[in-house]
Amino acid sequence: MITITDKEFKQLAEYIKVNYGIFLKKEKKALVMGRLQNVLQMEGFTNFTDYYQYVIADKSGSAVNTMIDKITTNHTFFMRESDHFYFFRDQVLPFLKATVKNKDLRIWCAACSSGEEAYTLAMIIDAFFAEEKKTWDTKILATDISDQVLQIAKQGVYSKESIDQLPSHWKLNYLDKYDRQNYRIKDKIKSEVIYRRFNLMDHLFPFKRKFHAIFCRNVMIYFDYDTKIKLVNKFYDHLETGGYLFIGHSESLNGGGTKFKYIMPAVYRKE
Template sequence: MVEITEKEFKQLTEYVKKNYGINLKAEKKILVMGRLQSVLLEKGCNSFTEYFEYVLGDKTGQAVITLIDKISTNHTFFMRESGHFDFLKEQVLPGLKESVHEKDLRIWCAAASTGEEAYTLAMILDEYLGPEKLWWDKKILATDISQSALEAAMSGIYSDERINPLPSRWKENYFRRYDGKNWIVEERIRNEIIFRKFNLMEQVFPFKKKFHVIFCRNVMIYFDNETRDLLVDKFYDRLESGGYLFIGHSETVNRARTGFQYVMPAVYRKN
């Protein structure tokens, strides 16, 4: 195994934090070293210094994509923190249905990972709007920094075990058998989602219109306080007045410096 020195670890983690916001603490050293071993072997790098030089020198951008894919934690599942989805159905959507102009409902799943959250949102919208759905512009934007996670999301293929938490009516209405062990999301639901690779550390969010709902759950736990505060500011700016921000239950918003109003655990609203 190629060992990573303190200097190399510092160099690599500072680059990742500056460009992608991920704060890799000292206790992640062994994890980083382990996850990147196969890449070093494949590229013939005898040290992490050589590997870092390779990443910086790669003009195709593929090297940094692989780096982020390796060190990112893309753990999610259907109905994660299900209280958020109940609140969305029972409180948020009825209000938006009455207040949204020209039936143009905009939802952003800002850390889509392998797609479970985005598809859950699409199924909730389909069920809630029912026949009226035809008259609504309700596509969901789903972004993530990891290319491999996005590719898995776009496929819409999930195992029996992974769709097990879903209501039985959803399995019947929104999935079909893909093979002996897997299911695939129905095409009409997959078509409701726009998947894009996006780095939340971009200085400017290039969206023409503001969102009514933003889900960004269990991402900011990897950021330091300053990075998290700046991201929350950008979310606030990209939300319509009265819009909602959903974050992870292990995450917080610094209410002393933001205009967000606390609604319930891990749910905030723009005044």
């Protein structure tokens, strides 16, 4: 086992926080050491100092991408925190249908992980608009910092067990049997989601038009307070008036620092 010293952990943790917003407490030292063991061994390193120098010197970005993939937890599933999806279907979509005059619906999944959230939203939108959908632009932007999970999302293949929470008519309408154990998202839903790699800590967000809804759930639990508030205020600036922000149920914007109005647990609105 290649051990990480306090100094090495502090150096690595500071780099990750500054560049990716992830706040690694001292208690995460063993976790970081364990998750990066194979990477160090495969690359031939015997200590974390040399590994850190290798990461920051790699201009291709491959080394840091691998590191972030290893230390982040990309756990999600279909219909996670399902009350958000029902609220989106029953409250948000009717409001947007009535108020978005150019029929250009702009939804952003800002930490899409392996794609379950984005595909669920695409299914909800398809079912909601039905025949009218032909006249709407309903494509969803789905971003994540991890190349690894983005590849899974783009493939759109999920196990039989993982789709259990989906309504039976969705399974029929939106998924095809892939093999004995897996199902694949149908092309009509896959084509509704645009996947891109994106770092939420980037100074500038390159979006020309504002969004009607932003989902950024179960990500900010890894950020400290200042990082979270800065990000939330960026979301506010990139939402249309009347737009919604969905965060994770384990997260909160209580304590001020933002202009968002509380709507229900983990749902906020720009007014």
